Amino acid sequence: MENQIIIPESALDFLLQLKQNNNKPxxxxxxxxxxxxxxxxxxxxxxxLRELSKTDVLENQSGxxxxxxxxxxxxxxxDKTPFKIFWGGSYTRATAARRGGYYFHLEKGNSFFAxxxxxxxxxxxxxxxxEFAHDHESFRKILNSKTFKNTFGVLQGEQLKTSPKGFDAxxxxxxxxxxxxxxxxxxxxxxxxxxPLFLEQALETCKNMRPFFDYMSEVLSTDINGASVL
Numbered sequence: 001m002e003n004q005i006i007i008p009e010s011a012l013d014f015l016l017q018l019k020q021n022n023n024k025p026x027x028x029x030x031x032x033x034x035x036x037x038x039x040x041x042x043x044x045x046x047x048x049l050r051e052l053s054k055t056d057v058l059e060n061q062s063g064x065x066x067x068x069x070x071x072x073x074x075x076x077x078x079d080k081t082p083f084k085i086f087w088g089g090s091y092t093r094a095t096a097a098r099r100g101g102y103y104f105h106l107e108k109g110n111s112f113f114a115x116x117x118x119x120x121x122x123x124x125x126x127x128x129x130x131e132f133a134h135d136h137e138s139f140r141k142i143l144n145s146k147t148f149k150n151t152f153g154v155l156q157g158e159q160l161k162t163s164p165k166g167f168d169a170x171x172x173x174x175x176x177x178x179x180x181x182x183x184x185x186x187x188x189x190x191x192x193x194x195x196p197l198f199l200e201q202a203l204e205t206c207k208n209m210r211p212f213f214d215y216m217s218e219v220l221s222t223d224i225n226g227a228s229v230l
Contacts, residue, residue, distance in 0.1 A: 005047040005199045011037040012108040012190065015085050022081040034070070041087045041106070042067050044199065051203045052091060052102070056210070059092040066091055086110070091206075093213065096230055099220050100213035102206050111193045113202060115209040116157070116183040117216065124220055129164060129177050131219045136173035142211045148184075151208040157181030184212055 014037045018027070027034065046063025060066045067089040074080050086107035093100055103114045120128065132139060142148055143155055159178040163169040167177050186205045192198060221230050 004196060005044055006196050007040055007044055007106070007193055007198060008037075009194055011040045011087065012106070012193070015087070016108055018083055019085040022083050022085065024082055027083060038067070038070075041089075045089050045104075047199055048202055048206075049091060051199070052206055055207060057094040057098060059094045093217075097217060097221050098213070099217040100209070102209065104202070106193060108190055111190070112185050112187045113205045114183060114185045115206070115213065116181070118181055118183065120180075120182070125180065127224075128182070128216070128219055129167065130224055132173045132176045133167060133171060134224060136176055139176065139215060142215055145211070147208050148211070151186050151205060152184040155179070155182060156185055157183040182216070184209060 014030075014033060017030070021027075021030075042064045044063070045066045049058065049060055049063050049066055052058065067087065068084070070083050072079075072082055072084055074082065086105050088103070088105050090104070091102040100115055100117065105112050105114070117124070158180045160180060161178075163171070163174055164177055167174070171177060186208075188198070188201070192201060195201075221228060223229055
C-alpha cells in the first residue's frame, strides 16, 4: 500500500469556490490553483489504480486518464454552468468477461465510491432478471453478507413500480426483479476523505464490490444454462 497519498483540504475547498464562481473568467484566473489541486486528485487516482490492479484487471492506463474532465458538456443541458463542482473518475474492468466498474465522486459533504450497472441494455437486463427468477438465493447471499451490509448497506437503483413484463407479480424474487439499475454506494465524510487512511479505505471499498461484480460477470457471460456466450 502506498502511504501518505493524502487529498488536501484545499482540493475540496477549490470546488466550493468554483461552485460560487462557476464561470470561465474566474476559472481562467484561478487555473494555476486548479492544476495544483487536479494533480493531487490524479496522484490519488494513480495510487488507487496501482493497488486495485493487483487484484483486478483494468483498462485504465493511468490515474490521469481515470479522472474526468472538469468541463461540463452543456449542449443538451438546461444548466449552462461550464464546470463540474466535484472531482470524479472511474476505472473500467477489462474484457467482456469482467463486468462492472468503479466510480468515485469527491465533493465537500458529498463524497462516495460507487459501482455497478447504471444503464444496463435490454438484453443484459433480461438476462439478469431471468437469473433472479431461476435462482435468486445466490445473489441474496451476497447482498446479505456482513461485508456487503457494512460497506454498502443495500442494493440501490431505479425500480419499476409494477412487475416487469413476462414475470409474475407474486414471484418470490419480485423485489429484485423490479430493479432497472444495480448500484452499490459507499459514502465518506470529509474527515475520511482528507485522512491518510483514505486510500486504504477506498481500496477496501472497491475490493468489497468484487463478489457483486463477479456474480454479474458470471451471469452476463453465460446463458440460463450456464454455457458461455463469449
